[in-house]
Amino acid sequence: MNQLVHICLRKKLPGIALDFNFAFACALGLGLNLSLGTFNSALALSQTDSAALMLAQSVTANDTNSNANNDQPRIISRPQTIATDNDLLSAESSQIVSDTTSPEQPATQSTQTQVSTGSAQESGSTNTLPQWLPGGLKNTLESYLDAAQLEFVGRYFVWLLAGVAAICLLPFFLMATAADRKRAVYSEAPTSQNLHTPEKNDPLDFGELDLPDTVQADTEAKPNQQVTGSTGQTPDATTDSTLSAGTSELDLLDETQVTTDLPDSITSPGADSLNDVADLHEATIALDEASLSEATAPASQPITGESDDRSTADSAITSSTAAANSLHSESDSPAAIQAQASTAVQQPQPLTRFGLWLYDLPQDEGARAAMEAFLYWVRYGAGHIKPGLAEALATTDELDDHARIKRAVLSFRPEVLHDILLSLKMHLDPKQYMPFLDMMLAILVNGSGVKPVENLLLRYYADFIGIGSEQLDFRYRKAHGKPLPSIPRPDRMKWWNQQPTADKQLSPAHELLGIDESADAQTLDRIRRLADFRHSPERFSLLGEHERALIARSREKYHAALDSAMQVTS
Amino acid sequence: MINLFTLLGIGADSEPASVINACNELRESDPFLAQEASDVLLNRERANSYRQMHVQFKALAMTHQRLVEEDYAAQAEGKAGGRRLRGKKISNQFKDTNHWSRRLVEFK
Structure with a gap:
């Protein structure tokens, strides 16, 4: 006992x-x-x-x-x-x-x-x-x-x-209280005050967080018009043909995706946001009264990843906030303002229009969208961006939900990640946290190993849902048969020197499986068993039909790759 | 992860020539870091991987501050643990097994 x-x-x-x-x-x-x-x-x-x-x-x-x-x-x-x-x-x-x-x-x-x-x-x-x-x-x-x-x-x-019962229960109550106190001690760790001291031209200068509130300006920025990475890659000539596929369905498992450098919009601050100003009015109309009252709470400050982005604060959202304030004129009293201020820190709010959209979705739909958004954030963040996708999304007026998510993610604004994680907490049942982690391990991480960005975000997600690195490593081992690498340090040459180098070009099937052509049947059999375990449907029964279908597709892809590799081996 | 762009005083999309100049300037004060930055940012594969991680660290710094640290600060002030979002309790169960605060301070 x-x-x-x-x-x-x-x-x-x-x-x-x-x-x-x-x-x-x-x-x-x-x-x-x-x-x-x-x-x-x-x-x-x-x-x-x-x-x-x-x-x-x-x-x-x-x-x-x-x-x-x-x-x-x-x-x-x-x-x-x-x-x-x-x-x-x-x-x-x-x-x-x-x-x-x-x-x-x-x-x-x-x-x-x-x-x-x-x-x-x-x-x-x-x-x-x-x-x-x-x-x-x-x-x-x-x-x-x-x-x-x-x-x-x-x-x-x-x-x-x-009295006897109370004496029996007292030790356990004290233990539970001690556990809570231990967690509260964390608050003595470095906080926002010493984490981000505003400096001129500091890319991490998020501005004063306690300014009076406006709903964050639009951050669902259209990606830059060209996918020209730091190495000068140009958009694919087949942009038009990829448009429909890129905007209407999931391409998380698309074989045609290639690893590209990040779009310029990620590294060129201030190039986005302006194009969406006109759209924001439409979005704010859809806000119900509850949204508006929350939008007027003083907690949400325009927090931008780059100092230049502050100038792109959305006037439409600001005007909608003013309208909301007029709807709730009774909240202008000093007591009401003080009450709002006291509860502000306990009411996190989405910071982007995309976040508001996620926020307003019904529970099941919101869970699906939040999971999809985080999957895209990880996948695109690791560089798996289809050539021409950003351009196609930027020039499309009619956006379905998938395209909307992709476009928001491709902006790679910090606020979007904030809103995605907030939406995960908002819409997911805690019982779905682990299946979603297993899903990411199944469909994002392939046999060739976890990418640095994937490693980083998986670790953050594991901490975010409260399981920590130990449990993450345990599940990673079960899913992939090897330990999760330590947190990557691409700023250090010592780390780079420890990374394996890809000597020869592998076929897509072998790259997916993380093996070369010399792999024997025993190795393939082991990989098949691991893949079957990763994709076994009973592990994802708590997720939605959409997620289970995605996992089934991933499983088929692995089986096709295994069959292909088996032919080479035999 | 060290923010090499801040260290060198350049933008994340700077041209290689700017990186070289910045590294040369840094070499006088910190030759080791200058060499590290040069080795990372002047190699295409490493620079691309570093840029990807830079984007993520930037996003995590903001997210961590908004979603985790403020909540813990609220708890330290005696306010109720966890937050409410549309009436739903958003319990903060963050488990800092990767020392995010320390990493993000280093990134700054």
Whole structure:
């Protein structure tokens, strides 16, 4: 039982731990009661034996001294009830006397008096104890306590019981409180005050966080018009043909994707946002009153990743905020403002128009969109961006949900990640956190190993949902058969020198599986078993149909790659 | 992860010539870091990977501050743990097994 309680506490399940504790206390009480009953039985037996012995001695003495009724044998036997019934002493002990001795015997009278005195005392005090008490416990109390004590116990029995229960529960309550306190200690770690000291031209200067609120300006910026990475890659000539595929369906598993450098929009601050100003009015109209009241809360500040982006704050959202303020003019009173300020820190809000859209989706739809957005964030962040996709999305007016998510993610603005993670918390059931992690391990990480960005974001997600690196590494090992590499340090040459170098070009199938052409059948069989485990449907039963379909597609892709590799091997 | 762009005083999209100049300037004060920055940023594969991580660190710094640190700060001030979003309790169960605050301070 203690093991179970410790497991629950270690897993931060104090509620369940207390349930276990309650069950433990109940079991303890029941066990105690049974023990007392057994003890009482033994006690009754010994007392009855003592009574019988005394009776025998009395009878012997009486026979010797008075010589009365010499011919009549006296059988002193223990009544049958003694061995079978634990509820005794008062009635049975007197019955002993009546059954085994004749009433006219002085010794018997003495014994009867002795026993019946106790019985009278007990019967007089029995009334003070609660009637619902088990007989064993009641008799034991009556055996050990005098009348005054019994009366006291009877009167305050419930309180005494509550006190015992409280003492039993107190250690576990203290342990749970200590766990909470330990978490609170984290707040003494470096905070925003020493994490980001605003400096001129500091790319991490997020501005003053406590300014009066406006809903964050649009950050669902259109990606830059050209996917020209730092190495000068140009958009694919087939941009038009990829448009429909890129904007209407998931391409997380698309084989045609290539790893590209990040779009310029990521590294060129200030190039986005302006194009979406006109669209924001439409978005703000859709906000319901609750959204507006939350949008006016003073907590959400325009936080931008680059100082230049502050100039792109959206006037439409600002005007909608003003309108919202006019709708809630009663909240302009100093008391209301102070109340808002006091609760502001506890009401995180989306910072982008895309975030507001995610925020407003119904639960299931929001969960699907949030998961999809995070998958895209990881995948695109690792450089798996289809050539021409950003340009296609930038020039498209009609956006479905997938395209909307892609466009927001491709802006790679910090606020978008904030909103995605917030939406995950908002829409996902906590039971879905782990299946979603397993899903990412299945469809994002291929056999060639985890990319640095994937590693980083998986680690952050694991901490974000509260499981930590140890559990993440455990699940990664189960899914891929090898440990998760340590957190990447691409700023250090020491880290780069430890990275394997790709000597030769592999086929897509072999690259997906993380093997070369020399892999034998045994290796392929092991990879197939791992892939089957990663994609086994029962692991994702808590996710939606959309996610399960995506996993099924990923599984088919692995099977096709394995079949292809098998042909090469054979 | 060190923010090499801040260290060198250049933008994330700077041309290689700017990187070389900045590294040369840094070499006088910190030759080791200058060499590291040069080796990373003047190699195409490494520079691309570094830029990808830079984007993520920038995003995580902001997200971590908004979603985690402020919540812990609120708890330290005696306010109720966790937050509410549209009436739904958003419990903060962050488990800092990767020392994010330290990493993000280093990134700054």
